[in-house]
Amino acid sequence: MTQLPLRAQLASALGRTAATLSRATGRGDGSVIGGRVGLALEPDLLRQLAQDRKLALVSATNGKTTTTRLITSALQDLGDVATNAFGANMPAGHVSALSSAKDAPYGVLEVDEKYLPEVIDTTGAGVIVLMNLSRDQMDRAGEIWLLAQKWRRALAGKNTHVIANADDPLVTWGASTATRVTWVSAGQPWKEDSWCCPECGGPLDRKGMEYTPPGGHVSGMVTSRTAENDWACRECTFRRPEPSWILDDDAVIDPRRQRWVLDIQLPGRANRANAVIALATAETFGLPIQRALPRLREVKSVAGRYTTVQRDGRHARLLLAKNPAGWLEAFDVLDRSLPVILSVNAQGPDGRDTSWLWDVDYRVLRGRPVYVAGERRLDLALRLDVAGVPFQLVDSFEQALAAQPPGKVDVIANYTAFQQIRSEFGRAV
Numbered sequence: 001m002t003q004l005p006l007r008a009q010l011a012s013a014l015g016r017t018a019a020t021l022s023r024a025t026g027r028g029d030g031s032v033i034g035g036r037v038g039l040a041l042e043p044d045l046l047r048q049l050a051q052d053r054k055l056a057l058v059s060a061t062n063g064k065t066t067t068t069r070l071i072t073s074a075l076q077d078l079g080d081v082a083t084n085a086f087g088a089n090m091p092a093g094h095v096s097a098l099s100s101a102k103d104a105p106y107g108v109l110e111v112d113e114k115y116l117p118e119v120i121d122t123t124g125a126g127v128i129v130l131m132n133l134s135r136d137q138m139d140r141a142g143e144i145w146l147l148a149q150k151w152r153r154a155l156a157g158k159n160t161h162v163i164a165n166a167d168d169p170l171v172t173w174g175a176s177t178a179t180r181v182t183w184v185s186a187g188q189p190w191k192e193d194s195w196c197c198p199e200c201g202g203p204l205d206r207k208g209m210e211y212t213p214p215g216g217h218v219s220g221m222v223t224s225r226t227a228e229n230d231w232a233c234r235e236c237t238f239r240r241p242e243p244s245w246i247l248d249d250d251a252v253i254d255p256r257r258q259r260w261v262l263d264i265q266l267p268g269r270a271n272r273a274n275a276v277i278a279l280a281t282a283e284t285f286g287l288p289i290q291r292a293l294p295r296l297r298e299v300k301s302v303a304g305r306y307t308t309v310q311r312d313g314r315h316a317r318l319l320l321a322k323n324p325a326g327w328l329e330a331f332d333v334l335d336r337s338l339p340v341i342l343s344v345n346a347q348g349p350d351g352r353d354t355s356w357l358w359d360v361d362y363r364v365l366r367g368r369p370v371y372v373a374g375e376r377r378l379d380l381a382l383r384l385d386v387a388g389v390p391f392q393l394v395d396s397f398e399q400a401l402a403a404q405p406p407g408k409v410d411v412i413a414n415y416t417a418f419q420q421i422r423s424e425f426g427r428a429v
Contacts (some may be wrong), residue, residue, distance in 0.1 A: 035092030
């Protein structure tokens, strides 16, 4: 790799020192402060650190931290990979990630949806991964149609390879100006934010269609399946593109129409979708699926997600849900026989507005013990009461956990509530 200019070397070194001090003093993992120090000394540091690397940028409303981890795990088969493993997904976090692995030839960076156009322009990344868009942190990010429009403008005319979820109309619209797109059918369980065509505003029809590989039946391949995620605009020509990678229940169908059982350790349909995106991205880097898939199977938890922590005989599995789409994914992996602790805050990283709680269908929680904690527990309690879900209101997560009998319990928390719980248990990862 090209050696950094002296000023950039100094900025990078001082940033790493600041990050180390932050960790040593217990103030954080250093992934933000290190980047801020570096950028203060050299505003062009991100561009310089990104030079001569093969970079993938991963952006979505949900699943980008996990998908970043899965892609990183796969690409480590090719060499060292720089990545922002703990979700610091704005330019300061990117600087820290690239600076801490300054000799890594590869980089996989999670990118906040709002910052994606800026980071594309700054880094010149060759691969962009786009998975889903739904309303989240409206007081900060604004309407998702505006985000998709910014993606379109950022990708137009760029010499990039986009990996995009064809099942999400907003992602498809955002990616459609790119010169090269690999379309992936990863599904879209949450559809409430994409009933209208982003191209003309007309209604979108969603319908099943029969999928048959070219040439019909081939030994060892799938002959047909129902594509539940097909969609098309009723009033213009905008419609779902033909995917080359397809999530088929617990397996992936690759562009050669070979079916591979995923068998990953991360639970739930959403993580199988993340895995398909990761495999498509890995192949873009020249890594075949037979080498990438075993590495995806090694991943057990991601930045505390799906980790089980223990205290006094109680085993709490931690699930993150930041918005209605995320809650739907968390419900998918709940153990129906276990009690569940819910914790919701409304700090800056969460978004101050909790009205989105009313978009979540909580009736799936009926019939099990439910405990409600967090700074905005009264908001969530009201929503549960309207949904007819019995619950017990508690003052803290610690109180909720202490109220459980010895054994297993599931925990669903939004971002800052989740981080508080992680800190309570030593930031388990």
